[in-house]
Amino acid sequence: MKQKTALAPASDAARASGTKAFDGNWDVTLNCPASGKAQGFTRALAATVTNGVFHAEGQNPGGSNRLEIDGQIPADGKTTLSARGTTGASA
Numbered sequence: 001m002k003q004k005t006a007l008a009p010a011s012d013a014a015r016a017s018g019t020k021a022f023d024g025n026w027d028v029t030l031n032c033p034a035s036g037k038a039q040g041f042t043r044a045l046a047a048t049v050t051n052g053v054f055h056a057e058g059q060n061p062g063g064s065n066r067l068e069i070d071g072q073i074p075a076d077g078k079t080t081l082s083a084r085g086t087t088g089a090s091a
Helices: 013-017
Strands: 024-032 041-050 054-056 067-072 082-087
Touching: 024 054, 024 067, 041 067
Parallel strands: none
Antiparallel strands: 024 041, 041 054, 054 067, 067 082
């Protein structure tokens, strides 16, 4: 599975100040449509960006459906993030 996600383009002021312009807490919505036999899903996560490094993770109660998303946010705010995780039994 490969999912591409992009942050909103940075303002001119944000570009001038570097990657720390995106530092802080972010609300993330991951939306994966159904494909073939795989069911689609939407998942909300809380993320942080620290020194331009994006990190979000979530896990359902009981330890199933774990997901981590990581990546570097450059000064222009455009990025490709890496997602990895595990799933539980199909519904």
